[in-house]
Amino acid sequence: MSATLDIVPLQDWINTNGKPLMIAGPCSAETEEQVWETVTQIAKEGYAHVIRAGVWKPRTRPGSFEGMGEAALPWLQAVKKETGLPVAVEVATPEHIELALKYGVDILWIGARTTVNPFNVQEIADALKGVDVPVLVKNPVNPDVALWIGAFERLQNAGLKKLAAIHRGFSNMQETKYRNSPMWQIALELKRQVPNLPLIGDPSHMAGKRAYLAELTQRFLDLDYDGLIIETHRDPDKAWSDASQQLTPAALGEMLRQLQVREPDSADTLYHSHMDELRAKIDNIDRELLEVLAARMAIVEKMGEYKRDNSVTIFQIDRWKQVHASRAEMAKKLGLYSDLVEDLYRLIHEASIRKQTEVMNSVSQA
Template sequence: MTDTNTQARSWLDAMGLHHPLVIAGPCSAETEEQLLTIAHALKQTKTTVLRAGLWKPRTRPGNFEGVGALGLPWLQRAKAETGLLTTTEVAHPHHVELALAHDVDILWIGARTTVSPFIVQDIADALKGTGKTVLIKNPVNPDLALWMGAIERFEKSGITQLGAIHRGFSSYEKNKYRNTPEWQIAIDFQSRCDVPLILDPSHMGGRRDLIFDLSQTALDLNYDGLMIESHHTPDLAWSDAAQQITPEELHQIITALQVRKPQGEALEYQNQLKALRTQIDISDHQIIETLGRRMKVAGQIGQLKKDNNVAILQSDRWYAILEKMINEGTHLGLSEEFVQKLFKAIHQESINQQKVD
């Protein structure tokens, strides 16, 4: 990243918060009364920024796609009455123009927009010289380079006040999340890009009962804040009702979250941690050695199949192995999702090893 990245945290530091940043508000601004009611309720929590979607890029047409520019004066009034900063999603240079004209404080780039370098560049160009803070959501697909590339486009356009939002990634495999967390991608992002990282547990989980655990995990991974959808009557929301919580529930969650120390200093703690990490290092070495031996055998099987003109993939055996490993993993306290991902990766590498020239 460029030298401007050292300035990326200035907007967050300037807030002087003694707790993680909280961005909250409805998935969609529905009416002026609705937005003002929610804003005043959120003012009683640790919320600093009021979010509200105005332009809603839905997966399929026919669903509510937002009130559009009609909601911008509502955001202005909410800001004037509560003192909360405001943010909304922009997906087009015209959205940027309208948001700037109505003094929206922070703009965010949605996951469906981040996937298109062309659109990202158009928005970045529209923001040149504005000094606005921009938050970029991860792309829908698990592509770290695409996420970082979007941030770099804003940097190169002179936008120095930046942040990233982790909202999870689409997956064709069913699991309990609306969008799979893929925490390792976010961890890799943190190691390469020094901008504030914010979790969106609402879109990640897709269910309000998952918000607390996802939020706590994010704080345990040193995230800088949370973007949580909040509605005064969530079950009646015009979009994404299942993942929204009331301002009162938001207050309870934020109060219950634990912000842990980055490091433990006690000598006993350090000694115990070192001993446990040594055990992990030994186990990791054993895992790699075992996988190496397994792949050598896979290569031998590949040669045997080639010599006998047999196809590499034996579906019945593969599914039997997967089912057996899931059962064994479950008994050992491993999640089915983890075991599936692990053995699918092992199976793919085994296929690669069996491709004998």
């Protein structure tokens, strides 16, 4: 399945001279002095194309710093005039949009907590009808590609064409070293379904800790993301929100200089020759894998028939536990990623249950 969206190419509304888009700035606009010092330091470093700052901060629980609101917008207006850099802020209500546009904010973004609610997204889309402004949409907090695409479709229906996605990671119940699980497959599936949609990585909210920023940022670049949005603060440890995931503008500049920006392709004919050869081998192996999988499903179907004829239930928990454990051990010995094999066998098991259910139903219907 794919979605057709009429999107203006990124380079047509923001000139990055062929480099990945770089959006940088503090998590929150705290004081006029803090905004001024942080942004002027960013401008001095020279890596940013856009300045970001949180003006309205949706917090998980009340009592936390929720942003300075309208009072912060003149500060951003002033640094925009001083540096010449466009400014981006998060909006969550029609009132936010009205105020942001009043003070000359150039780019809007919709946060993860807003994206998850279609009613909120529709209100924002309705408020933006007739407005020619770029809008970036963060992934919803839960891993739902359809919900993410739906937000873009609502904005598109309102006439907006300067759109881009921000991948900031997803909430889940599993323990990971990151604040939000990357779930790379979700973002890549979005790109597969909407190939012309620019994709921007947000390592700050994904990492949650500055120690992981470099590795995640490099991963975004290696996956050919169109840009990055990274939080930076004049004095990160004293930041009023998300202190642990911010860098100073100078430290961010140093990190970016150490990263490698790779090309999406190579002009080397020998490279293409080797790649064609390796891809042909993969195609053959995939064909063999599918043939083996088909043979496995044929056995599963036969097992379903025996269970049916002997009035045995389909799901057998002890057998599933044994398969799950033994395949994981086999994978470990073969040097395969354990999560790959676990996910693969979970899908195979679900398909096996479905196949045996079909066998059971075929008799009951007859």
